Amino acid sequence: MTADHPIVQLSGVSKHFSGTRALEGVDFACFGGAIHGILGENGAGKSTLIKIISGVLQPDSGEMRVNDAPVSFSNPTQAVASGIVCIFQELSLVPDLSVADNISLSSPPRRFGLIDPRAQRRRAEKLLARIKCEDIDPNALVRELSLSRRQMVEIAKALGKDPKVLILDEATSALTSRDVETVYELLADLKAQNVASLFISHRMHEIEQLCDTLSVFRNGQHIQTFPKGTHSDGEIVRLMIGREVDAQYPPRPAPAPRPEHLRIEDLAWENQLNGINLSIGKGEIVGLGGLDGQGQKELLLGLFGVLRGMSGRVSIAGKPCRPKSPAEAKQGALRIALVPEDRKTEGLMLAMSIADNLMAASYDRVSDGPFINAAKAKRAVEDGIAKLRIKLGSPEDPVATLSGGNQQKVVIAKWLMTDPDVILLNDPTRGIDVGTKQEIYRLMRDLADQGKTILLYSSDYAELIGCCDRVMVMYDGEIVASLSGDAITEEAIVAASLNVSDTQTMPGLPHA
């Protein structure tokens, strides 16, 4: 901390998304000439924080100051004008434009009012040279570059905006180790020029190596900010987790031998899944843990017949299972159901009625020949509504009129109407209220007790601990830890997720 006055200061900033809080009364400051690491679990509010700082989102309440002057950005361009530049996790490059075009996209050098391609090219060369990427041709199309090169172009683009505050959101996750070194040097450079860097990474060792100051976020709140080196890894992990448990889980039954139902061997797909081996019994709930994007979603989609070109073997009840589409996955001997990740685009037809949404997966069950049997359909819809206690006015209302929790119940009810044997759930409780969460937990246990096989991915570790008989932690497309019974603790899951293995709280964990 070299400066007395913070460059960016937030006080009492809150942000809510349709009922769930993303940030609550956050005070935060960052200083010039410092590299500031931000830590937190999935959904802790890190992304919302940087989106507010960089003008992508507007806070519901609270104040933000830049160099002591209050500001309110209504778009990222205004933030850039104040010197706040963000390198987002999702790449923001236009694939069909050249590298030089992309780097100068928002304010290209002009001559007589037209873009000056030569000046643009020289500018790109200079910026790329600064991050030692002379190998990238400024005239090449971005789509022709590898992911790590694209990320470097993204960094060059950000540098071109002359940042006073540079935000890196997982900007190193796609880079080669040589590039990572370059980025470290660059950050050190910028630090000497009194630029403030905000660094978000899931790699603990990176943060330790790089940052001067660390801030921990949890549940939308700023927990603590401290200089590097004052807390051990174990203490940091505990700060990230906290101690509060805000949901009640049904009791976990004693471990019992269960007949195997779903068996996965050497499952691989592109480089998202790298040899998954997993066996799940009837009546068992197995959780998938780990950070976002480690292959959990791909595993679920792969089992459901969505992905092309998978290798490996999957069997259900001893018979090979290779559905080519969700339509095949839900039928016959497989009877698989998937509650997808994004209920608004993948789970529901928002403009259609609740009844239509409920029946979307089971028309064959309510039809006689090609015709829908109105009586059967009505009974099925009423059943689904009653089973999940969906709160609604009329089944003919558009599903968009329901609350988030009730919408998710519609998605789950839709699949229960197909009477599945294997239920895959992709983060089913994200963004829904605690009451509905508890109902879903109880429902999952009830379904397991009826002999269903359940595979659950959740970004909420507490949920994995509360609900699952076993938890598989994934990292980089592989299962790096298998936890069961009392070994399922937040410390163990978080440590395995970050792929660090040196905290004292996790005995017997395999080093991955």
Added chain:
Amino acid sequence: MKLAFPSLKSEDKPILIASAFILVILSVGTAYTVSTQGSAPLLSPNYLLQQLQTGSFLGIVAAGMMVVILLGHIDLSVAWTMTAAAMMATTVGGDLAIPVGIAIGVGVGLVNGFGVAYLRVPSMIFTLGVDSVLRGLMVAHTGGFAPQDAATPLMRTLASSRLMGIPSAIFVWLAVSIVIAVMLKRTAFGRQIYVTGNREMAAYLSGVRTRRVILGSFVVSGVCAAMAGVMLAGYSARAFQGMGNAFLLPAIAAVVIGGTRILGGQGRYAGTLVGVILIVLLNSVLSIMQMPEAGRQVIYGAVIILMLLVYGRGGKVHS
């Protein structure tokens, strides 16, 4: 931002507005004829039946078009599907004429559906290409002249005879309407059209075989266009080049005026019926008023745009 989905009855609003507009057209037209000729031919049942008879060809095309638009796709090949079906039907002649015409529609629908659903070519491009191919084939088949073969008696009967004083073409339109309306409302295939048109990803992940739904819908559209073509040939006693050209835009306009979302997923068949009647009456009132062709085109286009402005913009929010 206001609620994206204001009320349960939002689908009925366009139907009500369009129906009201039909009354406006009729009263304006009648006022005109009363003041200039002192009579009200627009309100005579015979005149209205005759309008519905000419409207039935458009109505059948629009019924098929609606199914495709409900998916968020479009079928720009209906014009030459009509012509091709009519020409092949008259060429073959005899008892096989109508089945051959319908088969042409099935074939064109399968090609369109395959291109859009399996090859993933945007329907706007693919069906336009198919339209052009059909035109080329028909020019090759006829040498560019109107074919001399006449429509079969059955075709003429279906298109221009009267049954109990009512043109039989209207019965055919009615039958097609019932089949389409029942299909959309009461069959799994029909509901899957809405589901797929609303959110194809969610439909696919619900285990709907979305590609088959798209294929099937294009076949429905092809068959409807072919039926309309065969009947139009019966009405005119023979097939001729470009006989379907005047139907493409009115068919799309009728569907959209009837409240079907051009991006798919929402719409009622009753709306398409009302839309067809509106367009037919608008055309005939303009011709009664002896509006010159240029003015007719301008008013016709302006009315379509106006109708869409009134209600077509509201329901765009979809996320």
